[in-house]
Amino acid sequence: xxxxxxxxxxxxxxxxxxxxxxxxxxxxxxxxxxxxxxxxxxxxxxxxxxxxxxxxxxxxxxxxxxxxxxxxxxxxxxxxxxxxxxxxxxxxxxxxxxxxxxxxxxxxxxxxxxxxxxxxxxxxxxxxxxxxxxxxxxxxxxxxxxxxxxxxxxxxxxxxxxxxxxxxxxxxxxxxxxxxxxxxxxxxxxxxxxxxxxxxxxxxxxxxxxxxxxxxxxxxxxxxxxxxxxxxxxxxxxxxxxxxxxxxxxxxxxxxxxxxxxxxxxxxxxxxxxxxxxxxxxxxxxxxxxxxxxxxxxxxxxxxxxxxxxxxxxxxxxxxxxxxxxxxxxxxxxxxxxxxxxxxxxxxxxx
Amino acid sequence: xxxxxxxxxxxxxxxxxxxxxxxxxxxxxxxxxxxxxxxxxxxxxxxxxxxxxxxxxxxxxxxxxxxxxxxxxxxxxxxxxxxxxxxxxxxxxxxxxxxxxxxxxxxxxxxxxxxxxxxxxxxxxxxxxxxxxxxxxxxxxxxxxxxxxxxxxxxxxxxxxxxxxxxxxxxxxxxxxxxxxxxxxxxxxxxxxxxxxxxxxxxxxxxxxxxxxxxxxxxxxxxxxxxxxxxxxxxxxxxxxxxxxxxxxxxxxxxxxxxxxxxxxxxxxxxxxxxxxxxxxxxxxxxxxxxxxxxxxxxxxxxxxxxxxxxxxxxxxxxxxxxxxxxxxxxxxxxxxxxxxxxxxxxxxxx
Numbered sequence: 258x259x260x261x262x263x264x265x266x267x268x269x270x271x272x273x274x275x276x277x278x279x280x281x282x283x284x285x286x287x288x289x290x291x292x293x294x295x296x297x298x299x300x301x302x303x304x305x306x307x308x309x310x311x312x313x314x315x316x317x318x319x320x321x322x323x324x325x326x327x328x329x330x331x332x333x334x335x336x337x338x339x340x341x342x343x344x345x346x347x348x349x350x351x352x353x354x355x356x357x358x359x360x361x362x363x364x365x366x367x368x369x370x371x372x373x374x375x376x377x378x379x380x381x382x383x384x385x386x387x388x389x390x391x392x393x394x395x396x397x398x399x400x401x402x403x404x405x406x407x408x409x410x411x412x413x414x415x416x417x418x419x420x421x422x423x424x425x426x427x428x429x430x431x432x433x434x435x436x437x438x439x440x441x442x443x444x445x446x447x448x449x450x451x452x453x454x455x456x457x458x459x460x461x462x463x464x465x466x467x468x469x470x471x472x473x474x475x476x477x478x479x480x481x482x483x484x485x486x487x488x489x490x491x492x493x494x495x496x497x498x499x500x501x502x503x504x505x506x507x508x509x510x511x512x513x514x515x516x517x518x519x520x521x522x523x524x525x526x527x528x529x530x531x532x533x534x535x536x537x538x539x540x541x542x543x544x545x546x547x548x549x550x551x552x553x554x555x556x557x558x559x560x561x562x563x564x565x566x567x568x569x570x571x572x573x574x575x576x577x578x579x580x581x582x583x584x585x586x587x588x589x590x591x592x593x594x595x596x597x598x599x600x601x602x603x604x605x606x607x608x
Numbered sequence: 609x610x611x612x613x614x615x616x617x618x619x620x621x622x623x624x625x626x627x628x629x630x631x632x633x634x635x636x637x638x639x640x641x642x643x644x645x646x647x648x649x650x651x652x653x654x655x656x657x658x659x660x661x662x663x664x665x666x667x668x669x670x671x672x673x674x675x676x677x678x679x680x681x682x683x684x685x686x687x688x689x690x691x692x693x694x695x696x697x698x699x700x701x702x703x704x705x706x707x708x709x710x711x712x713x714x715x716x717x718x719x720x721x722x723x724x725x726x727x728x729x730x731x732x733x734x735x736x737x738x739x740x741x742x743x744x745x746x747x748x749x750x751x752x753x754x755x756x757x758x759x760x761x762x763x764x765x766x767x768x769x770x771x772x773x774x775x776x777x778x779x780x781x782x783x784x785x786x787x788x789x790x791x792x793x794x795x796x797x798x799x800x801x802x803x804x805x806x807x808x809x810x811x812x813x814x815x816x817x818x819x820x821x822x823x824x825x826x827x828x829x830x831x832x833x834x835x836x837x838x839x840x841x842x843x844x845x846x847x848x849x850x851x852x853x854x855x856x857x858x859x860x861x862x863x864x865x866x867x868x869x870x871x872x873x874x875x876x877x878x879x880x881x882x883x884x885x886x887x888x889x890x891x892x893x894x895x896x897x898x899x900x901x902x903x904x905x906x907x908x909x910x911x912x913x914x915x916x917x918x919x920x921x922x923x924x925x926x927x928x929x930x931x932x933x934x935x936x937x938x939x940x941x942x943x944x945x946x947x948x949x950x951x952x953x954x955x956x957x958x959x
Binding site: 566587 | 644687695701704705712923924935938943946956957
C-alpha cells in the first residue's frame, strides 16, 4: 500500500437543498414535464454540486498531463514514442485539438509534462514536473516506484487545488502518452471482471495483428503482477502511467474540495475507475462526457455505472471529448436558469 | 396534386472539390486518422454544402412556425389549445427554451404565426401570417384547402429566401402547435410502412389511455382519407398542419438554394420526410440533430436513413433540439479549420 495520507480525506457532500430547489424550478419552467430530458438532470446535478439553485459553468480549467510509457518498448502502439513530446509542443503552440477547443470555450489550458522520453524543451504554458524519462516497462517490473506514484498523484491534487484557488466551476483532465491505452487497459482489467480481450483495442490505430499482440503482452503482464496487487492505487503503481496517476489524484482531490469533474474518454475513465475504487465518495463529483470509440471504454463505463452524454465516435484523448461536451452542459444551465416559469409567462398548465 | 410549381426546381448540387479538399485536410491534422469520429464527417459534409474547404457556422437563422390543429378537438393532447398562442407570447418575451438557446447561440430568431385559435395580439419579432384560426379537424375532412397548403409552403419558402438574403450559414426550423404530434404521426404513417401503434406517442404528456385513444383517432382518420392520397404533398394537405407545411416548404427551398438545414425532432423530421419524398434532392441538405424521446421518431429517422447526432431524451420541439446541437457543429468546424497539420506542427506520423 502506497503512503498517500491525503487520500483518506472524505469527499465533499452534495447540497440537498440546492438539488431540491433546482428540481422544483425544473417543474415550473414553460415546457411539458421532462421535455428537456437529460438536460434537466444535468442542471439539477450541477445545482447539488455547486450548492446553488442556478448553477453555472463559465470558468473552466483544462489540465493536460503528458508522460511516456515503458510498455511502448513492447510494440503496443501505432505511433512512435517521440510523438508524446511533439504533441506537448503542439499543445503549447495552439495547434492540437484540445488547444483549439480551449480557445473556443474560453477555458484555461495548462499542460504538465510528467516525463517524456524526448525533452520538448521549455515551452510557454507547459509546466515541467518530470518524474523520469518514462515509466518502467510493466511487462517486466512495476511501472512506477512508490515515490513516483505518490508524486504523480500529488501533482494531480495540486492541479485540482489550483482550480479551487482560481474559482473554477468545472475541471477537465486530459492526457497524452504514447502507449497509454495499454496502461489503462491493464489497470481496468485488474479492477473489473472484464477480460483482456474485451478491453483491448487499437488505441491510436493498431491493425488486428497489432491488437492481438497487445492482448498477449497485457495478459502476460497481468499474470506477472497479479499477486502483488492489494489495492486500487497499487494496481495504479504497477500498470499505470504518470499522467494516469495524476488524473486519479486530481479527480479524488476535486471530489474532496467539491469541484465538479467532466471525465474524458478511455484513459480518463480508467483513472476515474481507480479513483472511485480507492475513494468511493469521488463518484458523486464525476460527470461522464462521451462514449469513446476505443472498444473497451463501454466496459469500464458499465463498471462505473456511468452514462456518457454523447457518442460521436471520438478516440483522441487530450481531454478533447470532455471539452467538446462543455457547451451542452452550459446550455443545460442556461435553459434551467433563464427560461420563464408558467406563472411568469402566463402559460396554461396540463389539462 | 397541389399546384406548387416551384417545388419542381431541382436541389442545388454539393461541391465535390470542396469535399475532397476537406477530406484531404482531415487526413493531415495532428491526430490519429479517424480519431475525431463523426466530427470529421460533419466538417467534410458542411464543406461540400458550403463549397469551401473550411466551413463555418457563425450566422444562424431559427424560424419557429406556430399554428393550431383542428384535430385537437378529438382530445389528443395533454395541454389545452390556448397554449399555442401563449407560447407564441413566450417566444416573443424571451422566456421559452428556443428564446434562451437563440440568445446563447447568438442566432437570429423569427416567429411566424400561421394561425392560432387564440389571437396573441401584436408582438415584437412575431410575424402574423394567419391562414385561418387553425387547420380543419382531419378526423372529418382534409386539414387544409389546396390554397392554404400552397400558401403555408410558400411562407416556409420565403423564410428560406430570407436566410439566403441575410447570408446565413445554417437554417433551423422550429414549430409550436398543440396537437401537432398527431398530425406528424398521421403523415408519417401515410408515407412509411410503419403502423399507427408504433408511431404514436404521448406528445406533451398523454397517459397510456390517452395514447390508446390517439391511436384510434389517427387510425380512423387514415382509413377515411387513404384513397385520396396521391402524393406526399397531398398527404401533407390532408393530415399536416400549417407549421408542418411551412417547415416542408422551407426545407425544400433551402435545398434548392443551397442552405444547410439542421433538422429538429419529431415534427420537423416528419416535415423532412414529406420534403424528401416529394423532392428527393432535398435529402443532401439536411443534417439531423437529435433523437427525440417521442417513441415514433426512431421509425421516421430509419425511413430517412438518417443518423441524429445526439440523444439527450429531449421532446420539446420549438427547434430546441437542433439549436442545442449547434455548438457541436461549430466545434467540429473549429477543429477542422484551426488544428495544425502534422507538417505545420512537426509531429511524426504513424510508424
